[in-house]
Amino acid sequence: MASKESDFLRELYQSWSERMAANPNMTIDDMRDVFDEWERPTKEPEGVTYKSDCVAGVNAIWALPLDADAKKVLIYTHGGGFVVGSSSSHRKLAGHVAKALNATCLVLNYRLAPEAPFPAQLDDVIAVYKKMLEKGFLPENITMMGDSAGGNLAISSVLNFRDKGLSLPSSVIVFSPWLDMELTGSTLDENDATDALVKRSVLEAMAGMFLGENGSATNPLANPLYADFTNFPPLYINAGSEETLLDDARRVHSVANKAGVNSMLSVVDNMQHVFPFLAGRAVEADEEINKIAVWYRGLAS
């Protein structure tokens, strides 16, 4: 049974769905403001300081847990269908994960669609990654991390780094990744009644804005379910059982496994999309983040 505290996220999503249904012509600016409410479920992680920065032209927030290992960094690409979400909406979530992993975290405000369609997001992330290597961060101390569309971007960026011949990060962690731009996952319909936010119509609209005129729904860098995962670093994937995107998590786990990747899938019962947003509030999120920390530490040993 889900904790009472976890209702907060479901109710937040329900309120967004109702507001979007009541205002079908909602502007992109208004929708971005609604999704910035994503910060609400997350309690402030204690003992974390922050710093505004601009890395390779990309605005970002550093989350700096006190006493974190400054050599280790998580590069976090936020969710929001490549259209909404921000470093502000994800600051606290990133802070919780960084603290648990005893690492620093750079939360990127990469360019969003429709103003900047595919591959602008990949271009921003690889520019940041190269700049981090220039600054002296070692690939083995870098983890790519993201949720939802940002989980796609974390994975596709590593594929992009590999294809460009760069040394790869040590690991990739994704929450509720949205990968399938063709929207063929079985849970899109099976979990339509339980997922309070992510509906086929929303995904269709966002995929259209993301892919724009030049993107393809089957390009492995837009849809990593089509990718070759050879030599991909260890991958941690989670999802909630109530999600329409659950099947994306399962399928990328399967694809990665078949390619010999060290892949871990964690599906948590009765949880909504990107339930780690409940960090500090609901036990399910805190336990999941602890589980990720154990996995992360295990990679080094």
Place this chain on the structure above:
Amino acid sequence: MASKESDFLRELYQSWSERMAANPNMTIDDMRDVFDEWERPTKEPEGVTYKSDCVAGVNAIWALPLDADAKKVLIYTHGGGFVVGSSSSHRKLAGHVAKALNATCLVLNYRLAPEAPFPAQLDDVIAVYKKMLEKGFLPENITMMGDSAGGNLAISSVLNFRDKGLSLPSSVIVFSPWLDMELTGSTLDENDATDALVKRSVLEAMAGMFLGENGSATNPLANPLYADFTNFPPLYINAGSEETLLDDARRVHSVANKAGVNSMLSVVDNMQHVFPFLAGRAVEADEEINKIAVWYRGLAS
């Protein structure tokens, strides 16, 4: 001449004004989301940690600068016409001020109108203040602080504490206070062309929601320009020269001065409403916050 960086706040306000004009039936929820963009001008203050809390039933965020004097606290009541704004929109601003003053800061999510009209806000703040005294904070180590409507609330709360026989905080700091619920200030019209956000029509709507059925625009606890400032603690007031609310700042300074209060008024040329939101971005905000720190330290000596 204003710094180029300070244009950020004016342009943000212009964008809000355009969006509200284009959507005259904007819901309260949507308007709250728009005003939560208030966090955007402010850079992260470095070396500050945060903690979510609930004090006397009021949700709040602690801003805890590293090495701050934990005995000293600023109780911060955010602006937004008593209708919008949040501890999230003001977290970074509060962090900058707390850091400059070497104090901790408690940023309150007090109840908002129209759901909770006057005097719900005063009730929340006095409950928090009593709880802080119970927790062992000394009145001489407490400063009440706020911006815009929250500047009103900082001042009216101290009047309320005094009327209820409580020991008073050591000082009160207000940014661009909105005090006059009758909207009689001369700058409402004089600065209508230069203020990118605060227009008479917006204030009228917010005053109506705030006062509700039981409030009066001439009640000294809703409109401190009608208050007796006898025994009021030292008061720091600032405003921007471009503001429609400039006259509220000038008038409360005059009223307080006449009652023998140690009152300081700082008007900064070419600045918009609550220009300290530009902390970490524009020199005018950083200089103003330094000036407040000098004034605050001077009180103790």
